[in-house]
Amino acid sequence: MMAEFGHFTLILALMMALIQGTLPLIGASRNIKSWMLSGLYAGRAQFLFLSLSFGSLICCFIQNDFSVLYVAEHSNSDLPLYYRIAATWGAHEGSMLLWATILAFWTLMVSSIQGSLSLDFHARVMGIMGLISLGMGLFVLLTSNPFTRLVPVPLDGHDLNPLLQDFGMTIHPPMLYMGYVGLSVVFSFAIAALLGNHLDSAWARWSRPWTLIAWIFLTFGITLGSWWAYYELGWGGWWFWDPVENASFMPWLVSTALLHSLAATEKRGAFKAWTVLLAIFAFSLSLLGTFLVRSGVLTSVHAFASDPTRGSFILVLLGLVVGGSLTIYALRAPKIREISEYALVSRESLLLVNNVLLVSAAASILLGTLYPLILDALKLGKISVGAPYFTSVFAPLMAPVFLLAGVATLVGWREASLSKLLRQLRYLGPTSLILGIALTAVFWQVDDLKTLSGLTMGIWLVATSLLSLWNRIRLRKRFVEGLLAQSTSFLGMTTAHIGIAVFLIGVVISNGYSQESVVRLAIGDSTDLAGYTFTFRGIEDVVGPNYKAKEATFTVTRGSSEEAVLRTEKRIYKVQRNNMTEAAISPGLTRDLYVALGDPIDQQTWSVRVYYKPFVRLIWLGGLIMMAGGFLSVIDKRYRLSHLIRSVSKTQTLQSPPRHS
Amino acid sequence: MKIRFLIPLAVFLVMTAFLAIGLKLDPREVPSPLIGKEAPKFSLTDVMDASKAMSTYDLKGDAVLVNVWASWCVSCRQEHPILLDLAKRGEVTIYGINYKDTREEAQKWLRSYGNPYHSSAFDPNGHTGIDWGVYGVPETFVLDKQGVIRHKHTGPLTQAVIEDELLPIIRKLRGEP
Numbered sequence: 001m002m003a004e005f006g007h008f009t010l011i012l013a014l015m016m017a018l019i020q021g022t023l024p025l026i027g028a029s030r031n032i033k034s035w036m037l038s039g040l041y042a043g044r045a046q047f048l049f050l051s052l053s054f055g056s057l058i059c060c061f062i063q064n065d066f067s068v069l070y071v072a073e074h075s076n077s078d079l080p081l082y083y084r085i086a087a088t089w090g091a092h093e094g095s096m097l098l099w100a101t102i103l104a105f106w107t108l109m110v111s112s113i114q115g116s117l118s119l120d121f122h123a124r125v126m127g128i129m130g131l132i133s134l135g136m137g138l139f140v141l142l143t144s145n146p147f148t149r150l151v152p153v154p155l156d157g158h159d160l161n162p163l164l165q166d167f168g169m170t171i172h173p174p175m176l177y178m179g180y181v182g183l184s185v186v187f188s189f190a191i192a193a194l195l196g197n198h199l200d201s202a203w204a205r206w207s208r209p210w211t212l213i214a215w216i217f218l219t220f221g222i223t224l225g226s227w228w229a230y231y232e233l234g235w236g237g238w239w240f241w242d243p244v245e246n247a248s249f250m251p252w253l254v255s256t257a258l259l260h261s262l263a264a265t266e267k268r269g270a271f272k273a274w275t276v277l278l279a280i281f282a283f284s285l286s287l288l289g290t291f292l293v294r295s296g297v298l299t300s301v302h303a304f305a306s307d308p309t310r311g312s313f314i315l316v317l318l319g320l321v322v323g324g325s326l327t328i329y330a331l332r333a334p335k336i337r338e339i340s341e342y343a344l345v346s347r348e349s350l351l352l353v354n355n356v357l358l359v360s361a362a363a364s365i366l367l368g369t370l371y372p373l374i375l376d377a378l379k380l381g382k383i384s385v386g387a388p389y390f391t392s393v394f395a396p397l398m399a400p401v402f403l404l405a406g407v408a409t410l411v412g413w414r415e416a417s418l419s420k421l422l423r424q425l426r427y428l429g430p431t432s433l434i435l436g437i438a439l440t441a442v443f444w445q446v447d448d449l450k451t452l453s454g455l456t457m458g459i460w461l462v463a464t465s466l467l468s469l470w471n472r473i474r475l476r477k478r479f480v481e482g483l484l485a486q487s488t489s490f491l492g493m494t495t496a497h498i499g500i501a502v503f504l505i506g507v508v509i510s511n512g513y514s515q516e517s518v519v520r521l522a523i524g525d526s527t528d529l530a531g532y533t534f535t536f537r538g539i540e541d542v543v544g545p546n547y548k549a550k551e552a553t554f555t556v557t558r559g560s561s562e563e564a565v566l567r568t569e570k571r572i573y574k575v576q577r578n579n580m581t582e583a584a585i586s587p588g589l590t591r592d593l594y595v596a597l598g599d600p601i602d603q604q605t606w607s608v609r610v611y612y613k614p615f616v617r618l619i620w621l622g623g624l625i626m627m628a629g630g631f632l633s634v635i636d637k638r639y640r641l642s643h644l645i646r647s648v649s650k651t652q653t654l655q656s657p658p659r660h661s
Numbered sequence: 662m663k664i665r666f667l668i669p670l671a672v673f674l675v676m677t678a679f680l681a682i683g684l685k686l687d688p689r690e691v692p693s694p695l696i697g698k699e700a701p702k703f704s705l706t707d708v709m710d711a712s713k714a715m716s717t718y719d720l721k722g723d724a725v726l727v728n729v730w731a732s733w734c735v736s737c738r739q740e741h742p743i744l745l746d747l748a749k750r751g752e753v754t755i756y757g758i759n760y761k762d763t764r765e766e767a768q769k770w771l772r773s774y775g776n777p778y779h780s781s782a783f784d785p786n787g788h789t790g791i792d793w794g795v796y797g798v799p800e801t802f803v804l805d806k807q808g809v810i811r812h813k814h815t816g817p818l819t820q821a822v823i824e825d826e827l828l829p830i831i832r833k834l835r836g837e838p
Contacts, residue, residue, distance in 0.1 A: 240735050277669060284673075291680070311684045319677050326670035333666040370679065372797070377682040386733055518773045577820075579742060599745065599775060609773060 003068045006056030007147040010097075013049035013104070014137040016042045020107070020130030024123035028196070036119050039126035043111040046133060047104040054101045057146055058088050066157050069150040070094060076159035076575050078546040086170035087160045092294065092310070093146035095173055099290070100136045102174070102181045107133065110185055110210075117206065124192035125185075132184055135317045143310045159546065159575035168228035176221030176248055180286035182214025183255060187283035190276045191325050194332040199276065204266035207279065209639040211262060215255045216630040222248050223623030231583055236516060236594060236611045238619055241390040246369045247289030250362045254282040257358035264351045268413055270340035271348075273333045274355070280329060284322040285362070291318055292369070343415035350408035354401065361397045365390065402457040402504060405497050406464025410471070428467060432460040444513060454508030461501040465494045489636035496629025503622025510616040518598065522605045530612035532593060533557045534566075539606070547571045549582075552597050552606065556586065568597045592616050694794065695810050700727070700802070701792035708759045708767050708783040715782045720756060721808040724834035726801055726827065728778070728818075729758045729790060732770035734798045740817035741774050747823055748777035753831050757781030760790045760798050803827060805834045 020042035027035025057070075061084045066072040074091045075084055089098040107129050114122050140146075163169070186207050193203045225248065230238045239245060258278040264270040291314040342348035368385045410424060436456030440446055472490070473482030519527045526535035537553040549571040556563045564586035571580045583596040591614045598607035695701070700717055707713040720727065728744060730737045748755055757778035759767045764783060771781075784790055793802070803812040812830050814822060 242735060273666075280669075315677065315680055315684060318680075322673055323670065323677070326673055330666045330670050334663045370676070373683040374679050377679050386735065388733065516773065579746070599749075607775065 002056045002059045002063070002065065003147040003149065006053045006060070007145070009049040009053040009056070010137070010141060010145075010147070013046045013053060013100075014134065014141060016046035016049060017130050017133035017137050020046060021127055021134045022130070023127075024130070025127035028120040028123045028127065031120070033119065036123035039123050039130060040111040043104075043107040043126050043130065046130075047101075047108040050097075050101045050104040054088075054097055057094060057097060058085055060147075061085060061088050064157070066155075067149055067151075067153040068146075069148045070146040072150050072154050072157045074158065074160050076157040076546060078574065079157075079160055079165075080545050083160060083165050083170070086164075089173050090160050090164050093140070093144045095177075096136070096140050096144050096294075097146055098174065099177050099181060100133065100140055102177050103129070103133055103136060103184060106181055106185050110188075115206075116202075118198075121192055121196055121198055124195055125188045128188040128191050129184060132188075132321065135321065139310075139313050139317060143313050156575075159573065162547070162571070162573045162576060162578045162580045163232060165546075166228065166232050168224055168232065172221060172224045172228055175217050175224060179214050179216075179218030179221050180248075180251060180289065182210065182217055183251060183279075183283040183286050185210040185214065186258070186279045187325070190279035191328060194276060194328050197332070197335070199272050199336055201266050201269055204262050204275065205638075208259070208262050208266060209634050211255060211259055211279075211282075212630050212634040215252070215259060216627050216634070218248070218252050218255060219623055219627045219630065222252055223620050223627070226623075227620050230616075231585055236514070236596075236609075236613065238510075238616070241368075241387045243369050244289075244293050246365050247285075247292045250365055250369075251282055251285040251289060253358050253362040253365070254278060254285055257355045257362075258282050260351050260354050260358075264340075264348055268340045268342070268348060270338065270342065271352070271355075272338060273336045276333065276336075277329060278355070278359075280322070280325045281359075284318070284325075285366075287314070287318050287321060290314060341414070345411065345416050345418045345421070347408055347411045347413050347416070350404055350411055353404060354408065357397055357401050361394060364393045364397065368393070399453075399457065402461050402500065405500065406461045406468065409465060409468040409493065409497070424467065424471075425464070428460070428463045432456050432463055435459050444509075448512060451508050451512045454504055458501040458505040458508070461504070462498050465497040465501075469494050487636055487638070489633040489638065492629045492631070492633030492636070494629070495632055496626045499622045499625030499627075499629055501622070502618050502625055506615050506618025506620075506622055510613050510619065513614050514616070515612045516609065518607060518609050520601055520605055521608050527608075527610065529610050530591075531558060532563065532612065534593075534595065534608075534610050536606070536608065542569065544571065546575065547573045547580075550597070550600075552595075552608075554584070554595050554608075556593055564593060566593070566595045568595050570597045587617060589617055589621075590615060696813060698810060700804055700808050700810050701789070703782060703784070703789040703792065705782040705784055705789060708757070708762075708764060708781040709771070709776075711764065711783075713780075715780055717808060719780070720804055721806065723754065723806055724831045725804050726753055726755045726831075727758060727804060728755055729760050729793070729795050729798050729800045729802075730781075731760045731762045731798050732766040733762065736817040737799045738774065740799055740819070741777070743818050743820060743823065744777040745775045752828065754779045758789060758793070758795075759783050760795060761785065761787040801827070803830050803834070805837065 020039045023035045023042070024037075024039030027033070027038070059065075060068045060071050061075055062081065064071070064075065064077045064084075066075075070091070070093050074094075075087045079087065087094075089095045107126070110125060110129065117125075189203065189207045189210065193199045225245065226238045229240065229245075230236070258275065261271050261275045261278055265272055265275045291311065294310055294314060340348070368389050371385050407421070407425070410421060433456050436452055436459055437446060439455055440448060440452045444451055446452070469486070469490075472486055473479060476482035476485055515530045517527065517529050521527060521536040523536055523538050526533050528534075533556065535555050535557070537555055539550055539552045542549045542551045549569040551567055551569045554566045554568070556566060566584035566586055568584035569582040571582060572578070573580065581596050581598075583594055585595075586593040591612060594611035594613060596609045596611075598609055600606050700720065702717045704714065704716040707715045726747075744755060747753065755778050757780070759781045762783075762785065764785070767781070767783070771778075782789065787795075797815070799817055801814045801818060802810050805811050811834060812827070814826065818827075
């Protein structure tokens with residue numbers, strides 16, 4: 001019954017999407033008020049029906065209803081309740097339904113916040129989101145229906161992929177989808193603005209908080225994914241340049257560029273056509289990511305689900321959404337008038353450099369990801385593009401980003417004095433370099449240029465960001481008073497830039513100085529790595545809800561002090577007969593100690609992998625700091641509703657006269 | 662209409678065309694012209710021991726698997742536990758060709774993750790790989806008792822591929838003279 005209810009509400013939601021995708025758009029062009037308003041109600045109804053539909057799928061999982069094919073394939077009566085719920089989005093059908101539900105959630109949010117948006121603009125935004133919902137709804141219903149029944153009913157289910165039976169993996173997809181799908185809001189704003197000729201600073205100001213929120217989720221999702229790969233895959237790595245990872249990283253790079261270009265559009269009216277294009281790209285890359293992951297055109301270590309008919313459907317959807325929006329862009333963009341003027345040394349120029357670098361980085365990742373496919377299609381052979389390509393292309397593109405991110409905040413809009421800037425930086429530059437060299441020399445080897453330049457850039461980025469903050473605080477008499485006088489969006493930007501520096505330092509040190517060794521250890525034996533002694537204390541059998549495991553205990557000592565007790569497991573999941581290694585990690589800000597149980601050599605002896613990973617936590621800490629920065633920015637009072645309404649009406653009155661001239 | 666605003670659309674259309682063709686292709690399936698022919702000859706050294714020779718002659722005598730791998734290949738790590746498992750069962754001997762790698766990295770890799778191979782030929786410049794028609798690692802060949810290539814699998818091995826694809830062929834080849 002539950003499955004039919006879910007199926008039925010899914011169809012109802014699709015009907016709502018059909019109304020939402022048509023009436024408001026027609027209403028906006030013909031100026032029919034009731035049609036324009038209909039989109040808001042249809043959008044809210046769509047959210048209601050999709051939540052009911054998604055909720056009933058969760059119920060099917062909770063009740064172990066193995067007459068539903070999707071439940072039978074991805075759950076099992078022994079699976080703990082928590083993972084049964086998470087299994088709802090553990091595979092293709094459910095995760096696509098989650099995608100659609102999250103889109104409906106964003107629709108609800110947009111429909112509830114009208115503020116001072118003109119009715120026709122708001123209606124167009126709703127209409128475009130409705131069209132996307134319609135496409136996704138049809139996709140779920142026609143190619144990936146999670147409510148299909150299974151006859152005869154199996155006694156038990158096939159269980160969830162053990163890799164996904166993990167806390168990080170249960171929240172990673174929803175967070176990532178919140179980010180992916182959140183970009184549809186900015187996309188819809190951009191298309192609506194193109195359609196209605198509304199490309200002004202009010203549009204940019206409305207777009208910024210939505211972009212920020214989506215960006216925060218995207219940052220969180222990617223950070224979580226990387227953390228998951230680190231501890232769950234048991235390889236000790238945190239990023240593999242895998243197509244699926246790239247698919248999430250490209251929208252992140254472009255939405256980061258979009259955030260910066262929106263700032264220039266809002267404050268100075270600059271780069272309007274470019275900003276619109278970035279908004280289109282950001283969401284297009286999210287859709288492309290979905291296509292790459294779901295169609296199986298590329299081989300990936302995350303090959304979770306792939307099916308060519310689904311691939312064709314998403315490709316058509318991608319073609320319609322992206323092709324359609326780029327056509328609208330080609331028709332309307334020539335009419336956009338760029339009113340701003342700026343000098344070579346100005347914040348606008350530096351933001352432009354930021355955009356060029358970030359977009360080039362995204363483009364080179366796109367090229368690397370699609371290159372095997374292009375060669376294959378041209379019958380030039382099959383190749384795989386690996387980490388060497390990505391690191392050699394990516395590092396030189398990102399180095400100037402790290403160098404300029406802090407500097408840009410010291411430079412004023414429109415025109416700034418180069419000599420004044422250089423005077424401000426005359427001590428910081430050499431100081432960062434000396435500090436970088438000194439730290440490298442003391443803790444590592446001074447001739448290690450990678451670490452040295454990475455550390456220096458990290459210190460420089462922090463220093464320039466803080467200098468910019470200090471310049472502003474200094475205007476007040478007292479420090480605290482000065483700090484409190486800053487807008488949260490400025491503090492947010494500073495925080496996010498420091499987050500990048502923390503991330504960079506983590507990458508450089510952990511890549512340069514991680515140590516690993518593989519040893520055969522009998523119970524009682526010990527091995528030394530990076531000054532730590534790992535002792536194999538014993539092994540015992542453990543029984544989990546749906547697996548059996550060997551659990552090995554290690555103690556780690558340094559000198560005479562005990563650092564950690566680590567318990568690593570080798571699990572065999574009963575249903576899928578998969579072997580899984582649960583690595584044991586002793587986390588620390590300055591080092592991670594990581595033990596993973598290998599294979600048994602005999603009754604008493606096992607092969608064991610031990611890792612020492614210095615400062616690896618900084619990688620994810622950096623991600624979290626960036627997120628915190630985004631959060632600070634989004635709560636800025638400039639974006640609060642009451643303020644938006646006032647300021648938008650002000651900009652409209654200010655801007656209307658030149659529009660007629 | 663200014664032409665430059667059409668550029669994004671044009672780029673996108675080209676990309677879509679490639680994606681559409683890509684949908685029809687299976688990245689894992691590459692027909693090999695070498696099937697049914699004798700395995701291309703090589704005379705290399707053992708990756709674990711530079712003083713030990715290894716050649717196509719070593720592969721003859723029984724139906725064997727030849728797995729092309731590299732320490733830089735992410736998909737190889739994915740299939741690695743499956744190879745280890747297969748090696749432990751002892752049903753078939755697995756040989757390796759270590760493709761475009763350095764001896765140091767390859768040895769480190771085998772020590773870290775375990776060595777399922779009876780022995781691996783060290784092919785640093787990839788010449789043998791090219792002779793064997795290797796497009797992208799990992800690839801796995803099935804050779805019969807005479808050293809003739811009888812089957813090829815491109816992309817990482819899975820438990821299902823081994824059970825349903827490779828082992829049946831090997832059992833059949835064992836029955837042949």
